[in-house]
Amino acid sequence: EKGGWASFMAKEVSEQPEAVANTIRGRIHDGQVVIPELDGLDDLFLGINRVIITACGTASYAALVGKYAIEQWARVAVDVELAHEFRYRDPVIGADTLVVSISQSGETMDTLMAVKYARERGARTLSICNTQGATIPRESDAVVYTHAGPEVAVASTKAFSAQITALLLLGLHMGRVRGSVADASTDVDELSALPDKIARVLADENEHVSQLAGWMADTRSVLFLGRHVGYPIALEGALKLKEISYIHAEGFAAGELKHGPIALIEPGQPVFVLVPSPRHSALVHSKVVSNIQEIRARGARVIVIAEEGDAAVLPFADEVIRIPLAGAMFEPLLAVVPLQIFAMALATAKGLDVDQPRNLAKSVTVE
Numbered sequence: 001e002k003g004g005w006a007s008f009m010a011k012e013v014s015e016q017p018e019a020v021a022n023t024i025r026g027r028i029h030d031g032q033v034v035i036p037e038l039d040g041l042d043d044l045f046l047g048i049n050r051v052i053i054t055a056c057g058t059a060s061y062a063a064l065v066g067k068y069a070i071e072q073w074a075r076v077a078v079d080v081e082l083a084h085e086f087r088y089r090d091p092v093i094g095a096d097t098l099v100v101s102i103s104q105s106g107e108t109m110d111t112l113m114a115v116k117y118a119r120e121r122g123a124r125t126l127s128i129c130n131t132q133g134a135t136i137p138r139e140s141d142a143v144v145y146t147h148a149g150p151e152v153a154v155a156s157t158k159a160f161s162a163q164i165t166a167l168l169l170l171g172l173h174m175g176r177v178r179g180s181v182a183d184a185s186t187d188v189d190e191l192s193a194l195p196d197k198i199a200r201v202l203a204d205e206n207e208h209v210s211q212l213a214g215w216m217a218d219t220r221s222v223l224f225l226g227r228h229v230g231y232p233i234a235l236e237g238a239l240k241l242k243e244i245s246y247i248h249a250e251g252f253a254a255g256e257l258k259h260g261p262i263a264l265i266e267p268g269q270p271v272f273v274l275v276p277s278p279r280h281s282a283l284v285h286s287k288v289v290s291n292i293q294e295i296r297a298r299g300a301r302v303i304v305i306a307e308e309g310d311a312a313v314l315p316f317a318d319e320v321i322r323i324p325l326a327g328a329m330f331e332p333l334l335a336v337v338p339l340q341i342f343a344m345a346l347a348t349a350k351g352l353d354v355d356q357p358r359n360l361a362k363s364v365t366v367e
């Protein structure tokens with residue numbers, strides 16, 4: 001079952017190149033993204049003026065990446081709502097709203113109830129799910145399956161990567177249908193290159209990041225900073241660490257630092273910073289580099305995740321983890337990998353059960 005791996009989580013982290021490749025397979029035709037399951041359902045994307053993505057936990061962080069991608073490509077407003085918050089207020093939704101739900105198991109009760117609620121209110125519903133025939137897809141107008149394969153470890157890893165992949169595909173599919181993406185060829189090339197790039201991060205950084213985690217086994221708190229699509233990855237890095245290593249961890253939008261969290265920085269505080277490529281936006285990159293300078297000046301121990309060749313981070317980083325060059329929307333799939341490895345190695349260094357963390361179940365089927 002575990003096939004020689006120390007844990008299911010280790011196995012599933014290593015399976016991410018295939019999880020992403022399998023999710024893309026059959027969905028690219030003539031240089032365009034065409035999701036066959038959505039054939040004949042163009043009205044889902046044309047008759048709407050708003051998208052709400054609803055999910056819980058890790059799936060809600062995939063949703064946040066999806067917000068950036070769908071807004072950019074499909075030019076429609078996207079909000080992300082935690083499923084358990086969504087249905088306990090009186091959301092303004094109707095026939096002009098597409099509610100996209102994301103669930104690995106397809107059985108999460110909070111998410112299922114949000115989908116049912118959205119339908120009752122007349123919204124259109126589409127689910128992204130990893131489990132064939134699960135309840136949530138059965139309750140939805142349409143489904144886009146992720147093909148990550150069965151995920152056993154409680155901490156979600158390959159399903160998360162497959163969810164982001166499905167959202168990128170959905171964004172490009174919607175963009176084509178809505179006429180806002182005329183030429184998807186660069187993005188399609190980026191998608192196709194992802195599995196190999198993820199494999200490279202796994203091969204090149206596994207030892208380095210595991211070593212780093214080993215040195216930090218006594219750490220009591222770790223912070224994660226990101227900007228743009230790096231922000232949800234910071235949240236995901238923090239959740240992984242909380243779940244399996246029981247260490248206090250928080251993710252922040254880097255720009256939010258000066259509005260409060262910077263007060264937490266004291267000498268020796270470990271902070272992971274996700275640095276977006278300067279090729280995407282020199283301005284955004286320089287803002288993150290100045291965030292690094294600000295926390296470094298206050299004694300933070302800065303662990304940077306940056307693309308190969310980005311030398312601007314070197315003077316201010318205690319550790320640099322490298323990821324291959326990728327388009328802005330595709331970077332999260334590379335940057336999340338070292339964070340998964342870090343959480344896993346830290347839990348292992350503490351002698352914890354990586355696959356079965358305390359107090360948690362793989363599928364949360366109660367509200």
Ligand code: M6R
Nearest residue numbers: 057058059103104105108155156
């Ligand atoms: O099966 P789902 O994707 O609906 O599960 C949602 C969350 O419960 C899940 O992602 C949870 O946060 C994981 N344990 C994260 O690692």
